[in-house]
Amino acid sequence: MAADPRTILLFNYYRDAELRGANLLLRLMSHLDDPDSQVKLSLHLADETRHAWLWTKRITDLGGEPAKVADGYQARIGLRVVPRTLIDILALTVVVEERSYQRYTEHAARSGTDPETLEVLREVSKDEKWHIAWIKGKLEEMAAAGGGVERMNEALERYRAIDRQVYGELLAKERAAFG
Ligand SMILES: [Fe+2]
Ligand SMILES: [Fe+2]
Numbered sequence: 001m002a003a004d005p006r007t008i009l010l011f012n013y014y015r016d017a018e019l020r021g022a023n024l025l026l027r028l029m030s031h032l033d034d035p036d037s038q039v040k041l042s043l044h045l046a047d048e049t050r051h052a053w054l055w056t057k058r059i060t061d062l063g064g065e066p067a068k069v070a071d072g073y074q075a076r077i078g079l080r081v082v083p084r085t086l087i088d089i090l091a092l093t094v095v096v097e098e099r100s101y102q103r104y105t106e107h108a109a110r111s112g113t114d115p116e117t118l119e120v121l122r123e124v125s126k127d128e129k130w131h132i133a134w135i136k137g138k139l140e141e142m143a144a145a146g147g148g149v150e151r152m153n154e155a156l157e158r159y160r161a162i163d164r165q166v167y168g169e170l171l172a173k174e175r176a177a178f179g
Contacts, residue, residue, distance in 0.1 A: 006177050008064030015055035016069035017100060022048040024093055031086050040134050047127045054120050076166040087148050090139040091155035095163050101128040
């Protein structure tokens with residue numbers, strides 16, 4: 001039996017967010033040269049691409065197909081912010097990771113979610129937790145070292161406001177689709 005096309009579409013949005021998240025990490029990789037960051041970024045990047053694969057597999061297992069998403073979370077964020085400094089990129093990564101964790105845990109709490117999807121949600125949420133922790137730690141460390149704590153707080157605040165706006169739009173779209 002083919003799955004609800006709206007569910008496939010939602011999973012394509014999740015997949016798109018993971019792929020674009022990986023892209024942001026690749027940018028960080030060229031900025032953070034220290035060996036410890038390179039090790040963590042390598043694992044982090046491997047996680048995000050695996051998350052994209054898990055959603056891809058869930059989509060195809062349900063009889064759907066991976067599809068291009070033009071107006072997903074990061075594309076909408078990208079229309080509103082252009083992070084220029086390392087502090088900016090790290091701050092944006094923190095906000096994006098926090099949203100991804102919140103989105104997945106919120107979905108997992110919904111009634112009627114099938115066990116296979118729940119398994120994927122659990123798997124990805126577990127990784128997002130350490131992603132937030134280490135990127136936040138790195139951001140705070142770099143901000144403190146470079147006298148940029150104020151700039152960090154300002155960036156976090158600005159990105160969180162944009163994130164709330166973008167997430168509100170996506171949620172409205174989702175609610176309209178699912179009725
Ligand atoms: Fe992820
Ligand atoms: Fe993540």
